[in-house]
Amino acid sequence: MKMGILGGTFDPIHLGHLIIAEEAMSSLGLDRIIFVPAGDPWMKADSKITPSQHRLAMVLAAIADNPAFKVSPVELERNGPSYTVETLEEMQEDYGAQTECFFIIGADALKDFARWIQPERILELCTLAVVGRPAQEALDLTPLEATLPGIGKRVVTVGDVAIGVSATDIRERVAEGRTVRYLVPPAVASYIQEHGLYKEKR
Ligand code: ATP
Secondary structure (H helix, E strand, C coil): CCCEEEEECCCCCCCCHHHHHHHHHHHCCCEEEEEECCCCCCCHHCCCCCHHHHHHHHHHHHHHHCCCCCECCCHHHHCCCCCHHHHHHHHHHHHHHCCEEEEEHHHHHCCCCHHCCHHHHHHHCCCEEEECCCCCCCCCCCCHHHCCCCCHHHEECCCCCCCCCCCCHHHHHHCCCCEECCCHHHHHHHHHHHHHCCCCHH
């Protein structure tokens, strides 16, 4: 089996996430995508994050109509910060070493990859499937090769379909009373409204 993992804060999940997941599925021939909402995102430790039960509920609502999309609460159940390496180790235990794993990551997030915990081990456990984000220059692995020689062999790029939407935009729009229709799935827009999320500017 070939499996894609898309980790993120998903505060909230938006069409950008769903588009890259779908594109990774089709261009890499994956059997399923597992969305992994972060519990305590250590890279974003200084920003305020919506309680995990809301972020998880929005991911579930967003993927409900796609049987190939699943969610894993592993990082939400773990105490303390979320480290990708631990998540990938757990996935390997659950699915077995014969499952080929692709960790889907935006080109913006890849830039910091050398600062992640145990990047070499992460590269043993999975291939990085890198998705460009609009307004991002072409992928250049040279700076990462200096610290992580051979990373180029463990990175594949996913077709250029990403759209210029971010969770930050969505939160700002809601706080300003602007529409998020067509930027998030309808069920996510309803959830945000029903629970009064993102009303205050961060
Ligand atoms: P924020 O604006 O709060 O930083 P975000 O929109 O970047 O959030 P995350 O949950 O942090 O969303 O992202 C999870 C993963 O999805 C990251 O690897 C990120 O680079 C990628 N990603 C998010 N939005 C897009 C997009 N529009 N196009 C391509 N990749 C994206």
